[in-house]
Amino acid sequence: MVFENLPVDTQQLPTVQQVAYKKLARAYKTTEYIGTSILFGFLLVGATIFFFTASPVLGVFRYGGFVLWIILFTLSMSLIGKRYEMAGYAIREHDVIHQYGIWWQT
Secondary structure, three states, X not given: OOOOXXXXXXXXXXXXXXXXXXXXXXXXXXXXXXXXXXXXHHHHHHHHHHHHHOOHHHHHHHHHHHHHHHHHHHHHXXXXXXXXXXXXXXXXXXXXXXXXXXXXXX
């Protein structure tokens, strides 16, 4: 048996934009919400520990951890839905392609 690796004419390949993508399962979105909530739960514990162990000299800056947590949590949770809407996949004859990204489609 002789191994052959013939060249592929790239002009004949369909472009990614021409492919009809299927939406991901709704469970993917739920899993992302749960995973993000768990991560931010740990970060909230860290912010709380910082608040109670930080020097009183820091004053109002001790609240910075909570403010940062609220901003990042809100941003992350809102982007989950947008990422889900932009994601998709297609099963073709010789490969599987996956589309994702909010600002930069990959």
